Amino acid sequence: MWTFIHKMGSPPWFFRFSGVVVQWLLPITIGLLLVGAAWGLLVAPPDFRQGNSYRIIYIHVPAAVVALAGYYVMAFAGAVSLIWRIKMADVTMRAAAPVGAVLTAVALITGAIWGKPTWGTWWVWDARITSMLILLFLYLGVVALFEAYENKTAAARACAVLSLVGTVNIPIIYKSVDWWYSLHQPASIKFTGESAIDSSMLYPLLLMIAAFYCLFALTVLLNMRAELVWNHREANWLQQLVRKV
Amino acid sequence: MHPVRKQRLIVVSLVVVLSSAAVGLVAFALRDNINLFYPPADVVAGKAPVNRSIRLGGMVVEGSIERSSTELDTTFWVTDYEASVAVRYSGILPDLFAEGEGVVAEGKLNSQGVLVATQVLAKHDENYMPPEVAAALEGKTAPGEAATP
The missing domain is CATH 2.40.50.140 (Nucleic acid-binding proteins)
Incomplete structure:
Protein backbone atom coordinates (compact mmCIF):
# COMPACT_ATOMS: atom_id res chain seq x y z
CA MET A 1 0.00 0.00 0.00
CA TRP A 2 2.68 2.47 1.07
CA THR A 3 4.93 1.57 -1.83
CA PHE A 4 1.99 2.17 -4.16
CA ILE A 5 1.47 5.67 -2.73
CA HIS A 6 5.18 6.35 -2.97
CA LYS A 7 5.22 5.24 -6.60
CA MET A 8 2.30 7.61 -7.36
CA GLY A 9 4.62 10.46 -6.48
CA SER A 10 7.07 9.51 -9.21
CA PRO A 11 6.22 11.18 -12.55
CA PRO A 12 7.46 8.38 -14.90
CA TRP A 13 5.63 5.72 -12.91
CA PHE A 14 2.47 7.80 -12.64
CA PHE A 15 2.56 8.58 -16.35
CA ARG A 16 2.62 4.90 -17.26
CA PHE A 17 0.04 3.95 -14.60
CA SER A 18 -2.39 6.72 -15.60
CA GLY A 19 -2.01 5.73 -19.25
CA VAL A 20 -3.40 2.29 -18.45
CA VAL A 21 -6.19 3.76 -16.29
CA VAL A 22 -7.22 6.22 -19.03
CA GLN A 23 -7.34 3.40 -21.56
CA TRP A 24 -9.98 1.63 -19.45
CA LEU A 25 -11.75 4.69 -18.06
CA LEU A 26 -12.44 6.29 -21.44
CA PRO A 27 -14.75 3.55 -22.81
CA ILE A 28 -16.39 3.08 -19.38
CA THR A 29 -17.16 6.82 -19.15
CA ILE A 30 -18.56 7.05 -22.67
CA GLY A 31 -20.63 3.90 -22.10
CA LEU A 32 -22.07 5.16 -18.79
CA LEU A 33 -22.84 8.58 -20.27
CA LEU A 34 -24.61 7.10 -23.30
CA VAL A 35 -26.64 4.54 -21.31
CA GLY A 36 -27.47 7.04 -18.56
CA ALA A 37 -28.51 9.78 -20.98
CA ALA A 38 -30.59 7.45 -23.15
CA TRP A 39 -32.27 5.96 -20.09
CA GLY A 40 -32.92 9.34 -18.51
CA LEU A 41 -34.05 11.15 -21.64
CA LEU A 42 -35.93 8.42 -23.51
CA VAL A 43 -36.98 5.67 -21.10
CA ALA A 44 -37.68 7.39 -17.77
CA PRO A 45 -41.27 8.61 -17.38
CA PRO A 46 -42.17 12.32 -17.38
CA ASP A 47 -42.79 14.03 -14.04
CA PHE A 48 -46.38 14.41 -12.82
CA ARG A 49 -46.10 18.20 -12.49
CA GLN A 50 -43.15 19.34 -14.60
CA GLY A 51 -43.65 17.05 -17.57
CA ASN A 52 -40.46 16.64 -19.54
CA SER A 53 -38.61 19.74 -18.33
CA TYR A 54 -37.44 17.87 -15.21
CA ARG A 55 -35.08 15.79 -17.41
CA ILE A 56 -32.40 18.48 -17.05
CA ILE A 57 -31.90 16.84 -13.63
CA TYR A 58 -29.79 14.22 -15.44
CA ILE A 59 -27.15 16.86 -16.16
CA HIS A 60 -27.76 19.31 -13.33
CA VAL A 61 -27.55 16.99 -10.32
CA PRO A 62 -24.53 14.92 -11.49
CA ALA A 63 -22.60 18.10 -12.37
CA ALA A 64 -23.39 19.67 -8.99
CA VAL A 65 -22.58 16.50 -7.00
CA VAL A 66 -19.23 15.99 -8.71
CA ALA A 67 -18.42 19.73 -8.46
CA LEU A 68 -18.73 19.43 -4.66
CA ALA A 69 -16.82 16.14 -4.45
CA GLY A 70 -14.16 17.46 -6.83
CA TYR A 71 -13.52 20.36 -4.49
CA TYR A 72 -12.57 17.92 -1.74
CA VAL A 73 -10.20 16.19 -4.18
CA MET A 74 -8.56 19.54 -4.92
CA ALA A 75 -8.39 20.58 -1.25
CA PHE A 76 -7.04 17.20 -0.18
CA ALA A 77 -4.33 17.39 -2.84
CA GLY A 78 -3.58 20.88 -1.54
CA ALA A 79 -3.18 19.58 2.02
CA VAL A 80 -0.90 16.76 0.86
CA SER A 81 1.16 19.28 -1.09
CA LEU A 82 1.48 21.56 1.95
CA ILE A 83 2.36 18.81 4.40
CA TRP A 84 4.48 16.38 2.38
CA ARG A 85 5.65 18.74 -0.39
CA ILE A 86 4.87 16.19 -3.09
CA LYS A 87 5.03 17.71 -6.57
CA MET A 88 2.40 15.30 -7.87
CA ALA A 89 -0.11 16.68 -5.35
CA ASP A 90 0.36 20.17 -6.85
CA VAL A 91 -0.27 18.73 -10.30
CA THR A 92 -3.47 17.03 -9.05
CA MET A 93 -4.71 20.22 -7.41
CA ARG A 94 -4.08 22.30 -10.51
CA ALA A 95 -5.68 19.70 -12.78
CA ALA A 96 -8.86 19.48 -10.69
CA ALA A 97 -9.55 23.24 -10.52
CA PRO A 98 -10.65 23.97 -14.12
CA VAL A 99 -12.67 20.74 -14.33
CA GLY A 100 -14.48 21.65 -11.12
CA ALA A 101 -15.10 25.18 -12.39
CA VAL A 102 -16.70 23.86 -15.59
CA LEU A 103 -18.92 21.41 -13.65
CA THR A 104 -20.03 24.19 -11.29
CA ALA A 105 -20.82 26.45 -14.25
CA VAL A 106 -22.80 23.63 -15.89
CA ALA A 107 -24.81 23.15 -12.68
CA LEU A 108 -25.53 26.89 -12.44
CA ILE A 109 -26.48 27.28 -16.11
CA THR A 110 -28.71 24.18 -16.26
CA GLY A 111 -30.30 25.31 -12.99
CA ALA A 112 -31.09 28.71 -14.52
CA ILE A 113 -32.56 27.09 -17.65
CA TRP A 114 -34.76 24.87 -15.46
CA GLY A 115 -35.62 27.71 -13.08
CA LYS A 116 -37.10 29.94 -15.74
CA PRO A 117 -40.08 27.72 -16.65
CA THR A 118 -40.42 26.08 -13.22
CA TRP A 119 -39.93 28.92 -10.75
CA GLY A 120 -40.54 31.82 -13.10
CA THR A 121 -37.03 33.28 -12.82
CA TRP A 122 -33.52 32.58 -14.10
CA TRP A 123 -31.80 33.62 -10.94
CA VAL A 124 -32.59 34.25 -7.31
CA TRP A 125 -30.13 35.09 -4.54
CA ASP A 126 -31.06 32.21 -2.29
CA ALA A 127 -28.57 30.37 -0.08
CA ARG A 128 -28.06 27.36 -2.36
CA ILE A 129 -27.51 29.31 -5.58
CA THR A 130 -25.35 32.00 -3.99
CA SER A 131 -23.08 29.47 -2.24
CA MET A 132 -22.77 27.57 -5.52
CA LEU A 133 -21.69 30.81 -7.23
CA ILE A 134 -19.06 31.24 -4.49
CA LEU A 135 -17.84 27.71 -5.31
CA LEU A 136 -17.39 28.77 -8.94
CA PHE A 137 -15.34 31.78 -7.82
CA LEU A 138 -13.22 29.57 -5.52
CA TYR A 139 -12.39 27.24 -8.40
CA LEU A 140 -11.64 30.16 -10.72
CA GLY A 141 -9.66 31.79 -7.90
CA VAL A 142 -7.37 28.76 -7.65
CA VAL A 143 -6.83 28.81 -11.42
CA ALA A 144 -6.12 32.56 -11.44
CA LEU A 145 -3.96 32.55 -8.31
CA PHE A 146 -1.65 29.95 -9.78
CA GLU A 147 -1.15 32.02 -12.90
CA ALA A 148 -0.51 35.16 -10.86
CA TYR A 149 2.75 33.84 -9.39
CA GLU A 150 6.07 33.73 -11.18
CA ASN A 151 7.43 31.19 -8.69
CA LYS A 152 5.36 28.04 -9.17
CA THR A 153 6.22 26.50 -5.77
CA ALA A 154 4.89 29.60 -4.01
CA ALA A 155 1.89 29.58 -6.35
CA ALA A 156 1.05 25.99 -5.43
CA ARG A 157 1.29 26.83 -1.73
CA ALA A 158 -1.03 29.84 -2.05
CA CYS A 159 -3.51 27.79 -4.08
CA ALA A 160 -3.43 25.00 -1.49
CA VAL A 161 -4.24 27.45 1.32
CA LEU A 162 -7.06 29.02 -0.72
CA SER A 163 -8.61 25.66 -1.54
CA LEU A 164 -8.33 24.53 2.10
CA VAL A 165 -10.01 27.67 3.38
CA GLY A 166 -12.75 27.19 0.77
CA THR A 167 -13.69 23.72 2.04
CA VAL A 168 -16.03 25.38 4.56
CA ASN A 169 -18.29 26.24 1.62
CA ILE A 170 -18.99 22.61 0.70
CA PRO A 171 -21.10 21.64 3.75
CA ILE A 172 -22.78 25.05 3.48
CA ILE A 173 -23.85 24.33 -0.11
CA TYR A 174 -24.95 20.84 0.84
CA LYS A 175 -27.00 21.87 3.87
CA SER A 176 -28.11 25.34 2.69
CA VAL A 177 -31.57 24.12 1.66
CA ASP A 178 -32.14 22.64 5.12
CA TRP A 179 -30.62 25.40 7.26
CA TRP A 180 -32.31 28.38 5.61
CA TYR A 181 -35.51 29.14 3.73
CA SER A 182 -34.50 28.94 0.08
CA LEU A 183 -36.26 28.72 -3.26
CA HIS A 184 -34.21 25.67 -4.21
CA GLN A 185 -35.90 22.47 -3.09
CA PRO A 186 -34.27 20.09 -0.57
CA ALA A 187 -32.40 17.03 -1.79
CA SER A 188 -34.51 14.36 -3.50
CA ILE A 189 -31.92 11.61 -3.08
CA LYS A 190 -31.68 10.59 0.55
CA PHE A 191 -28.98 8.43 2.07
CA THR A 192 -31.28 7.28 4.86
CA GLY A 193 -34.89 6.42 4.22
CA GLU A 194 -36.79 6.48 0.96
CA SER A 195 -35.81 9.00 -1.71
CA ALA A 196 -38.35 11.61 -2.75
CA ILE A 197 -37.76 10.70 -6.38
CA ASP A 198 -39.43 7.66 -7.90
CA SER A 199 -37.07 4.73 -8.52
CA SER A 200 -37.85 4.74 -12.27
CA MET A 201 -36.29 8.23 -12.39
CA LEU A 202 -33.68 7.60 -9.68
CA TYR A 203 -31.78 4.72 -11.34
CA PRO A 204 -30.79 6.64 -14.49
CA LEU A 205 -29.88 9.58 -12.24
CA LEU A 206 -27.54 7.41 -10.15
CA LEU A 207 -26.04 6.06 -13.38
CA MET A 208 -25.41 9.61 -14.61
CA ILE A 209 -23.80 10.55 -11.28
CA ALA A 210 -21.45 7.55 -11.67
CA ALA A 211 -20.77 8.64 -15.26
CA PHE A 212 -19.89 12.17 -14.15
CA TYR A 213 -17.52 10.83 -11.47
CA CYS A 214 -15.76 8.82 -14.19
CA LEU A 215 -15.75 11.87 -16.46
CA PHE A 216 -14.18 13.95 -13.68
CA ALA A 217 -11.51 11.32 -12.99
CA LEU A 218 -10.81 10.98 -16.69
CA THR A 219 -10.46 14.70 -17.41
CA VAL A 220 -8.34 15.29 -14.31
CA LEU A 221 -6.01 12.42 -15.28
CA LEU A 222 -5.70 13.72 -18.84
CA ASN A 223 -5.03 17.21 -17.48
CA MET A 224 -2.33 15.82 -15.18
CA ARG A 225 -0.70 13.90 -18.01
CA ALA A 226 -0.63 17.00 -20.19
CA GLU A 227 0.98 18.95 -17.36
CA LEU A 228 3.54 16.19 -16.69
CA VAL A 229 4.52 16.18 -20.36
CA TRP A 230 5.05 19.93 -20.23
CA ASN A 231 6.94 19.90 -16.91
CA HIS A 232 9.24 17.03 -17.95
CA ARG A 233 9.56 17.85 -21.63
CA GLU A 234 13.35 17.66 -21.31
CA ALA A 235 13.47 14.65 -19.01
CA ASN A 236 15.07 11.43 -20.16
CA TRP A 237 12.21 9.09 -19.34
CA LEU A 238 9.72 11.10 -21.39
CA GLN A 239 11.98 11.40 -24.42
CA GLN A 240 12.58 7.65 -24.36
CA LEU A 241 8.83 7.09 -24.15
CA VAL A 242 8.22 9.39 -27.11
CA ARG A 243 10.92 7.69 -29.19
CA LYS A 244 9.36 4.29 -28.53
CA VAL A 245 5.99 5.41 -29.93
CA MET B 1 5.61 10.94 11.17
CA HIS B 2 8.45 13.37 10.73
CA PRO B 3 8.16 16.22 13.30
CA VAL B 4 8.25 18.94 10.60
CA ARG B 5 5.45 17.28 8.67
CA LYS B 6 3.49 16.75 11.87
CA GLN B 7 3.76 20.44 12.57
CA ARG B 8 2.61 21.30 9.05
CA LEU B 9 -0.33 18.89 9.47
CA ILE B 10 -1.34 20.74 12.65
CA VAL B 11 -1.07 24.11 10.92
CA VAL B 12 -3.13 22.93 7.94
CA SER B 13 -5.81 21.49 10.26
CA LEU B 14 -5.90 24.75 12.22
CA VAL B 15 -6.33 26.77 9.00
CA VAL B 16 -9.32 24.61 8.01
CA VAL B 17 -10.92 24.57 11.48
CA LEU B 18 -10.44 28.28 12.23
CA SER B 19 -11.59 29.52 8.82
CA SER B 20 -14.63 27.22 9.05
CA ALA B 21 -15.42 28.56 12.50
CA ALA B 22 -15.10 32.15 11.26
CA VAL B 23 -17.42 31.58 8.31
CA GLY B 24 -19.79 29.62 10.54
CA LEU B 25 -20.05 32.52 12.99
CA VAL B 26 -20.66 35.02 10.18
CA ALA B 27 -23.39 32.82 8.70
CA PHE B 28 -24.94 32.40 12.16
CA ALA B 29 -24.93 36.16 12.75
CA LEU B 30 -26.48 36.82 9.35
CA ARG B 31 -28.93 33.91 9.50
CA ASP B 32 -32.00 36.16 9.15
CA ASN B 33 -30.58 37.76 6.03
CA ILE B 34 -29.65 34.46 4.41
CA ASN B 35 -33.27 33.31 4.56
CA HIS B 124 -40.97 23.30 -6.44
CA ASP B 125 -40.76 20.55 -3.85
CA GLU B 126 -38.32 17.64 -3.88
CA ASN B 127 -40.89 15.05 -5.03
CA TYR B 128 -40.42 13.59 -8.48
CA MET B 129 -42.70 10.84 -9.75
CA PRO B 130 -44.37 9.62 -12.92
CA PRO B 131 -48.00 10.72 -13.50
CA GLU B 132 -49.29 7.17 -12.91
CA VAL B 133 -47.69 7.04 -9.46
CA ALA B 134 -49.08 10.47 -8.58
CA ALA B 135 -52.54 9.39 -9.70
CA ALA B 136 -52.28 6.16 -7.70
CA LEU B 137 -51.27 8.12 -4.61
CA GLU B 138 -54.39 10.22 -4.94
CA GLY B 139 -56.47 7.07 -5.29
CA LYS B 140 -57.38 7.79 -8.88
CA THR B 141 -56.83 5.68 -11.96
CA ALA B 142 -54.13 6.85 -14.30
CA PRO B 143 -55.28 8.14 -17.68
CA GLY B 144 -55.39 5.43 -20.29
CA GLU B 145 -55.47 2.71 -17.69
CA ALA B 146 -58.65 0.68 -17.38
CA ALA B 147 -60.25 0.67 -13.97
CA THR B 148 -60.04 -2.77 -12.42
CA PRO B 149 -63.50 -3.99 -11.41
Missing part, protein backbone atom coordinates in the same frame (compact mmCIF):
# COMPACT_ATOMS: atom_id res chain seq x y z
CA LEU B 36 -34.83 34.04 1.19
CA PHE B 37 -38.33 34.65 2.54
CA TYR B 38 -40.46 35.15 5.64
CA PRO B 39 -42.96 32.43 6.54
CA PRO B 40 -46.54 33.75 7.02
CA ALA B 41 -46.32 33.19 10.81
CA ASP B 42 -43.47 35.74 11.04
CA VAL B 43 -45.38 38.24 8.90
CA VAL B 44 -48.55 37.93 11.01
CA ALA B 45 -46.45 38.24 14.19
CA GLY B 46 -45.12 41.54 12.83
CA LYS B 47 -41.51 40.41 12.35
CA ALA B 48 -41.49 41.51 8.70
CA PRO B 49 -41.07 45.22 7.91
CA VAL B 50 -44.08 47.11 6.49
CA ASN B 51 -43.65 49.24 3.35
CA ARG B 52 -40.36 47.61 2.44
CA SER B 53 -39.92 44.99 -0.21
CA ILE B 54 -39.92 41.52 1.37
CA ARG B 55 -40.45 37.97 0.23
CA LEU B 56 -43.16 35.74 1.61
CA GLY B 57 -42.96 31.97 1.20
CA GLY B 58 -45.40 29.17 1.90
CA MET B 59 -48.18 27.09 0.42
CA VAL B 60 -51.08 28.51 -1.58
CA VAL B 61 -54.25 27.83 0.43
CA GLU B 62 -56.63 25.44 -1.38
CA GLY B 63 -59.60 27.28 -2.85
CA SER B 64 -58.16 30.72 -2.13
CA ILE B 65 -57.18 31.77 -5.66
CA GLU B 66 -59.47 34.45 -7.08
CA ARG B 67 -58.80 35.70 -10.58
CA SER B 68 -60.26 38.85 -12.02
CA SER B 69 -62.32 38.17 -15.14
CA THR B 70 -61.08 41.27 -16.98
CA GLU B 71 -57.54 41.92 -15.69
CA LEU B 72 -54.47 39.84 -14.81
CA ASP B 73 -55.13 40.52 -11.14
CA THR B 74 -55.01 37.49 -8.85
CA THR B 75 -55.44 37.25 -5.10
CA PHE B 76 -54.62 34.22 -3.00
CA TRP B 77 -53.67 33.27 0.54
CA VAL B 78 -50.28 31.87 1.52
CA THR B 79 -50.01 29.68 4.61
CA ASP B 80 -47.40 27.79 6.61
CA TYR B 81 -50.23 25.97 8.45
CA GLU B 82 -49.80 28.32 11.42
CA ALA B 83 -50.88 31.61 9.90
CA SER B 84 -51.98 32.94 6.51
CA VAL B 85 -51.27 36.11 4.57
CA ALA B 86 -53.24 37.44 1.60
CA VAL B 87 -51.28 38.24 -1.58
CA ARG B 88 -52.40 40.44 -4.46
CA TYR B 89 -50.55 40.14 -7.75
CA SER B 90 -51.03 41.51 -11.22
CA GLY B 91 -49.10 39.66 -13.89
CA ILE B 92 -48.38 36.29 -15.41
CA LEU B 93 -47.98 33.46 -12.93
CA PRO B 94 -45.41 30.65 -13.43
CA ASP B 95 -46.61 27.31 -14.86
CA LEU B 96 -46.25 25.47 -11.58
CA PHE B 97 -48.30 27.97 -9.60
CA ALA B 98 -51.31 26.09 -8.18
CA GLU B 99 -53.40 25.66 -5.06
CA GLY B 100 -51.71 23.57 -2.40
CA GLU B 101 -48.26 24.17 -3.93
CA GLY B 102 -45.26 26.16 -2.73
CA VAL B 103 -44.86 29.79 -3.70
CA VAL B 104 -42.52 32.73 -3.00
CA ALA B 105 -44.02 36.20 -3.49
CA GLU B 106 -41.98 39.41 -3.44
CA GLY B 107 -43.61 42.73 -2.65
CA LYS B 108 -44.62 45.22 0.02
CA LEU B 109 -47.06 44.72 2.87
CA ASN B 110 -49.78 47.35 2.88
CA SER B 111 -51.50 48.68 5.98
CA GLN B 112 -54.20 45.97 5.77
CA GLY B 113 -51.54 43.28 5.98
CA VAL B 114 -51.94 42.29 2.33
CA LEU B 115 -48.76 41.63 0.37
CA VAL B 116 -48.89 43.56 -2.88
CA ALA B 117 -46.59 41.39 -4.96
CA THR B 118 -44.33 42.53 -7.79
CA GLN B 119 -43.09 38.99 -8.52
CA VAL B 120 -44.49 35.53 -7.79
CA LEU B 121 -42.25 32.47 -8.06
CA ALA B 122 -43.33 28.85 -7.82
CA LYS B 123 -41.38 26.85 -5.26
